[in-house]
Amino acid sequence: MEDETSDFKKRYDAIFKVLQESSGSNEIQLVDGGEHADLSSTQAFIVAKEKKIPPATWAQDFVSTYSRAISETASATVKAAGPYLNFYFDDSYLANALSNATQPGYGSSLKKTIRVVLEHTSANPNGPLHVGHIRNSIIGDTLARAFRKAGYRLEVQYYVNDMGRQIAIVIWGFDHLDSAQAEGEKEDAHIARIYIAANRAIEKDAAITGQVDTLMQLVEGGDPATVKKFRKEVSRCLDGFAVTLKNLNVAHNRFVWESDFIRNGDTKRVISRIKKLPQAKEEGTLALDLSEFGFENKYVIRRTDGTSVYAARDLAFHAWKAANFDRIIDVLGADHKLIGAQLQCTLKLLGERTPEIVYFEFVSLPEGSMSTRAGKFVSADDLITEVTKHAFHEVTMRRPELEESTRKSIASSVALAAIRYDIVKVSPETRTVFDWNDALNFERQSGPYIQYAHARACSILEKAGTFTECCELETDYEIALARQIAKFPIVIGKVITELRPHFLATYARELADTFNSFYHFEPVLKSEGAVRDRRLTLVKAAQNTLKESLETLGIDAISTM
RNA sequence: GGGCGAGUGGCUUAGCCCGGACAUAGCGUCAGCCUCCUAAGCUGAAUGCCGGGGGUUCAAAUCCCCCCUCGCCCGCCA
Numbered sequence: 001m002e003d004e005t006s007d008f009k010k011r012y013d014a015i016f017k018v019l020q021e022s023s024g025s026n027e028i029q030l031v032d033g034g035e036h037a038d039l040s041s042t043q044a045f046i047v048a049k050e051k052k053i054p055p056a057t058w059a060q061d062f063v064s065t066y067s068r069a070i071s072e073t074a075s076a077t078v079k080a081a082g083p084y085l086n087f088y089f090d091d092s093y094l095a096n097a098l099s100n101a102t103q104p105g106y107g108s109s110l111k112k113t114i115r116v117v118l119e120h121t122s123a124n125p126n127g128p129l130h131v132g133h134i135r136n137s138i139i140g141d142t143l144a145r146a147f148r149k150a151g152y153r154l155e156v157q158y159y160v161n162d163m164g165r166q167i168a169i170v171i172w173g174f175d176h177l178d179s180a181q182a183e184g185e186k187e188d189a190h191i192a193r194i195y196i197a198a199n200r201a202i203e204k205d206a207a208i209t210g211q212v213d214t215l216m217q218l219v220e221g222g223d224p225a226t227v228k229k230f231r232k233e234v235s236r237c238l239d240g241f242a243v244t245l246k247n248l249n250v251a252h253n254r255f256v257w258e259s260d261f262i263r264n265g266d267t268k269r270v271i272s273r274i275k276k277l278p279q280a281k282e283e284g285t286l287a288l289d290l291s292e293f294g295f296e297n298k299y300v301i302r303r304t305d306g307t308s309v310y311a312a313r314d315l316a317f318h319a320w321k322a323a324n325f326d327r328i329i330d331v332l333g334a335d336h337k338l339i340g341a342q343l344q345c346t347l348k349l350l351g352e353r354t355p356e357i358v359y360f361e362f363v364s365l366p367e368g369s370m371s372t373r374a375g376k377f378v379s380a381d382d383l384i385t386e387v388t389k390h391a392f393h394e395v396t397m398r399r400p401e402l403e404e405s406t407r408k409s410i411a412s413s414v415a416l417a418a419i420r421y422d423i424v425k426v427s428p429e430t431r432t433v434f435d436w437n438d439a440l441n442f443e444r445q446s447g448p449y450i451q452y453a454h455a456r457a458c459s460i461l462e463k464a465g466t467f468t469e470c471c472e473l474e475t476d477y478e479i480a481l482a483r484q485i486a487k488f489p490i491v492i493g494k495v496i497t498e499l500r501p502h503f504l505a506t507y508a509r510e511l512a513d514t515f516n517s518f519y520h521f522e523p524v525l526k527s528e529g530a531v532r533d534r535r536l537t538l539v540k541a542a543q544n545t546l547k548e549s550l551e552t553l554g555i556d557a558i559s560t561m
Numbered sequence: 562g563g564g565c566g567a568g569u570g571g572c573u574u575a576g577c578c579c580g581g582a583c584a585u586a587g588c589g590u591c592a593g594c595c596u597c598c599u600a601a602g603c604u605g606a607a608u609g610c611c612g613g614g615g616g617u618u619c620a621a622a623u624c625c626c627c628c629c630u631c632g633c634c635c636g637c638c639a
Contacts, residue, residue, distance in 0.1 A: 166639070284637085294564085335634060338634055398599085414601085426573090427574090441587090443602095446587090456599060459598070539598095
């Protein structure tokens with residue numbers, strides 16, 4: 001089990017301390033050495049400035065004076081490359097890492113007691129999930145998996161916006177339009193069809209807006225018949241989402257309904273607390289003046305007619321999360337940045353724990369932004385269907401001898417890998433345009449590419465039979481692979497501290513790259529004796545690390561493809 | 562108008578928070594590799610004023626200022 005006391009961290013801290021002593025500086029430079037070394041330092045430049053000596057000279061002096069200390073406290077050697085200091089861990093570092101990496105659950109940490117709540121997806125139930133929504137789902141689900149891997153107690157929630165205007169429009173459509181469900185039509189697609197039709201009707205006849213308002217008042221007032229209708233259609237839409245999310249290997253622990261925060265009085269309670277804030281302004285509406293924090297507009301909490309707005313329910317929801325969890329994480333689209341910041345600011349004023357918010361930029365189509373209302377979107381279901389079809393075709397071309405059921409099973413795993421990886425690999429702040437060619441690409445920088453490396457490793461292990469574990473490495477390819485394997489627990493740690501799941505996507509791809517080079521240049525099954533043993537050990541470690549990486553990405557680690 | 566984010570080879574993309582050693586990789590292009598562990602693979606080549614301009618620094622894709630372009634947001638919607 002890796003933890004705060006991991007081998008890497010111990011060595012890092014030891015070297016850090018020596019650098020502190022030797023330079024007498026407050027500022028210590030010690031980073032990943034990349035291709036140069038295990039760790040590198042540019043401390044010489046800092047010291048050179050302070051003490052007016054050439055950096056290369058100081059680096060040389062450091063090596064002669066502190067080599068011994070480095071060796072004793074960090075089991076590492078140090079070399080000066082001009083002004084740069086390069087630190088190389090001794091063989092035990094890779095040997096330990098390799099030995100850990102062959103064990104099930106590699107990369108997991110000790111169980112932690114803090115409770116984390118993670119909210120993601122939370123799309124309005126007015127139509128199927130589309131390729132924009134599932135960016136939220138996949139970022140959120142990958143983070144969730146990384147948290148669990150790191151030993152956190154985690155609850156994943158979906159916040160159901162069941163009393164919004166969009167839903168009222170859907171209900172109006174069901175009441176007034178030809179709304180029968182078509183043969184074989186999925187619930188969420190059915191609801192989208194009615195929602196789109198209702199919006200067209202509203203465009204033609206503005207009077208309908210008044211009827212929609214009436215529905216909203218009825219539902220907030222708790223009119224039983226209206227509430228029942230809302231619940232029914234929202235539930236049906238969620239049933240549709242459940243199928244999509246299951247196909248994407250995305251899971252939630254709890255669906256939290258927005259209207260519950262009206263019913264249980266939480267919204268009222270949070271509003272009365274807000275009233276007491278010095279920033280509160282009651283002039284018909286209840287609103288907060290957050291201008292001292294840089295927010296220009298008023299943050300409205302309650303309408304003139306006494307009903308609450310979304311923000312009020314969201315505050316109640318977050319106050320509840322704050323009371324029950326130690327760390328709160330929300331995954332939201334970039335369009336929520338302003339209201340997210342206002343929410344955080346208000347919770348702070350109330351003295352509540354504030355959520356950490358992960359924002360992701362929009363996915364658009366080549367012809368422009370997506371819109372459920374206008375019916376302009378690529379649904380996640382269609383995406384899954386098309387990619388699976390393509391995957392089945394590819395599997396059949398490559399492995400015609402396999403049973404059809406096996407090919408189908410591989411195809412669905414490959415499709416899932418392609419979709420999830422294609423989305424999670426780009427950093428959240430990068431705006432993307434959905435592209436069928438990218439979605440259907442199963443080559444390098446794709447999920448299937450990483451699955452393929454894993455399948456190759458499995459194939460070798462299956463043919464190898466038993467072997468004696470051996471962690472003494474020789475060639476450059478062996479060492480490069482082991483170094484990459486050793487980084488896995490550090491990457492998991494980075495993903496959860498920085499809330500950036502694409503680090504893991506990049507890591508898994510690099511691990512597959514390194515493994516493929518090793519595979520190409522270092523024959524395993526044809527080698528003999530100790531060479532065979534250590535290469536098989538490496539293959540086992542690589543296979544297991546690829547498996548753990550893939551599974552944390554929510555991708556099946558299949559053993560043949 | 563204000564706020565936030567982005568601009569990196571023909572296309573896509575990492576690095577930016579925390580400045581350092583030849584800017585990461587993919588697609589596409591070109592040249593190679595299956596009597597050898599799955600070619601969804603591997604090797605090599607060409608292609609970059611890291612949007613523009615200033616500044617800070619021994620050192621800037623990275624930090625600061627200005628400008629340009631694009632996206633999102635600025636509702637008693639959610």
